Amino acid sequence: MLHLRLIVPADRTQAVLHLVENTVGTTHLAVLTGAAREPRGDVILCDVAREAADGLLHELRALGIDRDGSIAVENVDLSLSARADKAEKDAPGEGADAVLWESLTDATHEESTLSVTYLAFLTLATMIAACGVVLDNAILIVGAMAVGPEFGPLAGICTALVRRAPRLAWRSLLALVVGFAVAMAATVGFSLFMDAVGLFDAAALTADRPNTNFIYRPDWFSFVVAVLAGIAGVLSLTSAKSGALVGVAISVTTVPAAANAAVAFGYRSYKQAWGSTEQLLLNLAGIVVAGTLTLLAQKLFWARQRQR
Structure with a gap:
């Protein structure tokens, strides 16, 4: 699993939430409204299966989040969660085979x-x-x-x-x-x-x-x-x-x-x-x-x- 920490301009929060929620292989979604100060915006946290991450990152960049906000990706070494297991099972392919082009x-x-x-x-x-x-x-x-x-x-x-x-x-x-x-x-x-x-x-x-x-x-x-x-x-x-x-x-x-x-x-x-x-x-x-x-x-x- 990968952990995403996003700083999203307030006017694009709903678009990002819609994207994350409709991406197969994502889970543990959390929103901290107005928590970001530099740059200003909302903080969105989520976990995503490695095999689904590349497509999600591509869509986030298409929304300009990398330009007007921030996209941080971290490896999750251990995740004890039935939801995480389901997300990895639902995502296409195997995580070991996935390519994160970014x-x-x-x-x-x-x-x-x-x-x-x-x-x-x-x-x-x-x-x-x-x-x-x-x-x-x-x-x-x-x-x-x-x-x-x-x-x-x-x-x-x-x-x-x-x-x-x-x-x-x-x-x-x-x-x-x-x-x-x-x-x-x-x-x-x-x-x-x-x-x-x-x-x-x-x-x-x-x-x-x-x-x-x-x-x-x-x-x-x-x-x-x-x-x-x-x-x-x-x-x-x-x-x-x-x-x-x-x-x-x-x-x-x-x-x-x-x-x-x-x-x-x-x-x-x-x-x-x-x-x-x-x-x-x-x-x-x-x-x-x-x-x-x-x-x-x-x-x-x-x-x-x-x-x-």
Whole structure:
């Protein structure tokens, strides 16, 4: 269940009440007349089944409540109520499958912001992966994958394509391109410093590296894994199962490929640098394609659910 707290201008209270009362899957409706001071209006509280929430939020925005009042949505972790159970039963579909498009857009907008924190995490992840590349250490590679925040902008691009939101697309693309450019440039400097103090060695980069040589040898399996990870990542975001994102992060070779390209470039091993770059681009493309198609499929599925 989700809990909605609405601040509604007094002249639209009856319209909102009519909307809430006629939406399947809503319950626990309460009205506090004149309780809101900034902005002025009535406060309306209600619970709604997750699978019915997206349509209700869309209608509330159509009434201008987000512009002239307020719409706040909270997850209800526990609701001991027979009415809540009935509301969830009456709502179409399953709550775990429901997509809250407004929540998804807001989340991806925040995650795709080109901030100092985002750049720091991506740069640190790339440097950790650089250490894993030189040491041929799979554990460091997996750790770097988990630290990297690049899935946020990738999900933002997928969401922007489906929702036709050019500002979100540009914001996400900027975060992705600038983020990797800064991280790779910093990692080139980091690898040269580590070489100067004797901790990195060009011979280690050109060795057999049985644990990490896949990073600069892209193949169809790379694309297949990226596609599967893109589907899993989008599903974890839309179903509010964020724990699955950790598995997605350690399934794709984006950060390790960027790190290997940076280290190889620093040692002028341009063939290996280009192979790593191909791996990076292949993974990014696979995630975007799969994520976009997954969102389109979910959008079509829920449109049919609402029609029923």
